[in-house]
Amino acid sequence: MTSTVPGFCGVLTPEQYAVLREHGTERPFTSPLNDEKRAGTFTCADCGQVLFESATKYESGSGWPSFWDMVPGAVDTTEDRSHGMLRIEVHCSNCQGHLGHVFPDGPRPTGLRYCINGLALKFIPQDTPRDTPNAG
Numbered sequence: 001m002t003s004t005v006p007g008f009c010g011v012l013t014p015e016q017y018a019v020l021r022e023h024g025t026e027r028p029f030t031s032p033l034n035d036e037k038r039a040g041t042f043t044c045a046d047c048g049q050v051l052f053e054s055a056t057k058y059e060s061g062s063g064w065p066s067f068w069d070m071v072p073g074a075v076d077t078t079e080d081r082s083h084g085m086l087r088i089e090v091h092c093s094n095c096q097g098h099l100g101h102v103f104p105d106g107p108r109p110t111g112l113r114y115c116i117n118g119l120a121l122k123f124i125p126q127d128t129p130r131d132t133p134n135a136g
Contacts, residue, residue, distance in 0.1 A: 010046060019119045020046050020097035023082075023089075028063025031118025036065070039126040045119065047095035049074060052114070054126075060106070060113055065121065067114040068106045075114075077102060090114060 018024035033042070042052040042065070051074045052067045060066035073093060080089040080101065090099045099120045106113035 016119045019117045023098045026117045033065045033118040042121045044092040046097045049094040064115045
C-alpha cells in the first residue's frame with residue numbers, strides 16, 4: 001500500500017511531497033517521463049495546472065524530463081542559492097510547487113532547458129479528456 005500526504009489541491013505520495021513542497025530532487029534517470037514520447041501535456045502533479053506541451057520536450061541527457069519552453073504564465077521563477085551555487089528555480093505559478101530549475105543551455109528557439117523533476121509532473125495524453133479521473 002502506498003502512503004499519501006495532503007498536497008495543495010490533492011493527495012501526493014511522500015516522494016512527490018518531498019519534491020513539490022520540500023524542494024527535493026529525484027535521482028536522475030529514474031522518471032518514466034524521461035522516455036515519454038506521445039503527444040500531450042505535462043501538468044503539475046499537485047494542482048493539475050498545464051505546465052509544458054510535449055512538442056517542447058527533448059532529450060537533454062541530464063536524467064530529468066527537459067523542455068525548451070513552458071506554457072505561457074504556467075511557471076514562475078526565483079533565485080536558488082542552495083548548495084553553494086546560483087540557479088533559477090522553477091515552480092508552478094498556481095500552487096507554487098517546486099518543479100526543478102531552468103538553465104541557459106537548451107536548444108533553439110529559446111536556448112533554455114527546463115530541467116524538471118518527473119515526480120512533480122503528470123502526463124496527459126493528447127486524446128485523453130481533461131476531466132477523466134486519474135488521467136496520466
